[in-house]
Amino acid sequence: MEVFWFIAGNWASIVELALEHITIVGVAVGFAIVAGVPIGIAITQNQSIANAVLYIASIIVTIPSIALFGLMIPILSTIGHGIGWLPAVIAILLYSLLPIIRNTHTAITNVDPALREAARGMGMTSMQRLTRVEIPIAVPVIMAGVRTAVVMNIGVAAIAAYIGAGGLGVLISRGISQTDPRQLITGAIAVSLLAIFADWTLLKLQKLLTPSGLTH
Amino acid sequence: MIQLENLTKTFETPRGVVVAADKVNMTVPTGEICVLLGPSGCGKTTALKMINRLIRPTSGRILINGEDTADRNTIELRRQIGYVIQQIGLFPNMTVEENICVVPRMLGWEAKPAKARAAELIDLVGLDPHHFLYRYPKELSGGQQQRIGVIRALAADPPVMLMDEPFGAIDPINREIIQNEFLKMQATLKKTIMFVSHDIDEAVKMGDKIAIFRGGRIEQYDTPDRILSHPVNAFVADFVGADRTLKRLRLVTAEMIADPGTPAVARGARPQEALQAAKAHGGRTVIVIDANHRPVAYATVEELSGAHGTVGDFAHPLPATVPARADLRAVVSEMFANDVMWLACTDDQGRFAGVVTQPAVTAMLGQSSGQPLTN
Ligand SMILES: Nc1ncnc2c1ncn2[C@@H]1O[C@H](COP(=O)(O)OP(=O)(O)OP(=O)(O)O)[C@@H](O)[C@H]1O
Ligand SMILES: [Mg+2]
Secondary structure, three states, X not given: OHHHHHHHHOHHHHXXXXXHHHHHHHHHHHHHHHHHHHHHHHHHHOHHHHHHHHHHHHHHHHOOHHHHHHHHHHHHHOOOOOOOHHHHHHHHHHHHHHHHHHHHHHHHHOOOHHHHHHHHHOXXXXXXXXXXXXXXXXXXXXXXXXXXXXXXXXXXXXXXXXXXXXXXHHHHHHHHHOOOHHHHHHHHHHHHHHHXXXXXXXXXXXXXXXXXXXXX | OEEEEEEEEEEEEOOEEEXXXXXXXXXXXXXXXXXXXXOOOOOHHHHHHXXXXXXXXXXXXXXXXXXXXXHOOHHHHHHOEEEEOOOOOOOOOOOHHHHHHHHHHHOOOOHHHHHHHHHXXXXXXOOOHHHHOOOOHHHOOHHHHHHHHHHHHHOOOOOEEEEEOOOOOOOHHHHHHHXXXXXXXXXXXXXXXXXXXXXXXXXXXXXXXXXXXXXXXXEEEEOHHHHHHXXXXXXXXXHHOOOHHHHHHHHOEHHHHOEOOOOEEEOOOOHHHHHHHHHHHOOXXXXXXXXXXXXXXXXXXXXXXXXXXXXXXXXXXXXXXXXXXXXXXXXXXXXXXXXXXXXXXXXXXXXXXXXXXXXXXXXXXXXXXXXXXXX
């Protein structure tokens, strides 16, 4: 009940924090898509490079987020952004690379070789093959990678409140430091709801982007 | 015209060097279908893919209409060669129409004529454009997909077509139907076609010429009839099968060996007239035709000699007739089914067109040259 009154009384600031949260994850994953999809496509050309890249990307994911934030403080301090929004975005971008690169790589490599051969034999250039055949067919799997990245990093972004990035994590960290269960619970619920909502929205988007010929 | 000159391809594999094509020489004249035939792994696909440079030859040349394909831009070359792969390979993310329009659009056609072309081609293979143009490949049956695969290759009207077991992934009945459709189209389109098959029956049916491969070499390159009647060695004879003589039945139609001179008379004719006609022809049977010239019955010389009344009084109904266009396999089958030594043939309008006899069939098969008898 108290939580309810807290939410009702602080509705505006909760929404503001949620928007901050969405912005951090959105910007970071957005850049991760811009970087990760081309990387995922490029590494299909060479299996050993692909293995190396995927290995590095999975090592990054194993670094605990707190440690990653800590690592970035001295580096980004040199440009005056040791804490705050920028390190949060960079950390989430790095975490997002693995699912996006991996799914892109898998999806493109799994395109039926017969389709690739038909496309080549019909006289498509490698660019045409990519944009007209391989990427459209890979879209559902790439989008699944994006979803994974978003859901996983909504949690990471909550921790970024500790380095002053803002977002819903602020409620949680304040709840802990002020021993205020209302804020703590509100923050936890809000983060979970955001994750569920994001997953659902992205699933809809994934269906929308999937070529109709590929749906079942 | 497609010319292969000393075409050779070797693959370096961990288990050693594989020679997939070994100094292959052959010429496919413009407008003909050449079938590459042979057991699995003999190099048919490799030979085919070297033509559109999906595989680079190790040595040797390929000329299309006299021009060395190595000197041409590979992308442009491929756009001018229709290519049908065995796995069909329709793009699942595109509609049937989009699939067919791929090459025309890459060649710079406007959307409108490309779409019109797609509709025209769909119609040509007996599918309803309204129904099929906007469907996706997964919504088509195997046979329909195969047809679309073929017309996609035909879309930009390429003079040369490469077809790798194009009717492989389909049941025998539908395969026969599509083969016939394709031959009908080819009769007007006159493409120069390289066609891979591992099925001797298909090769005999589709090919103007057949090249039999073994281990990357051509064992024999000849007309279907020559391959069946004169296999050059035991391998070819074995490959085409012990029933190769019977297979030749497919190469000849009833009209090619029918005797059109067999007398035909109306029911109302007098026996005397019929006898005279039979005598002039030298046979022992007359065919009785109806008012529309359709063969309906027959009578023998023995029954008619000294008889009175009309021919109709002595006639027996014909047990069966065959279309003059039918191949001899169908004719012989009909003869055996009805236990008769001869059958009357009919033309497209059902009119009497002559008589095929078992001796004529045997004589045709016995001919060493394979040139059918022409009476
Ligand atoms: N990329 C490759 N690398 C190594 N060897 C190959 C390669 N492609 C084909 N070969 C070998 O070359 C030979 C000819 O292969 P090809 O695919 O042309 O046979 P095919 O006559 O088409 O057989 P099938 O009827 O099974 O399709 C085979 O021994 C095959 O193993
Ligand atoms: Mg093959």
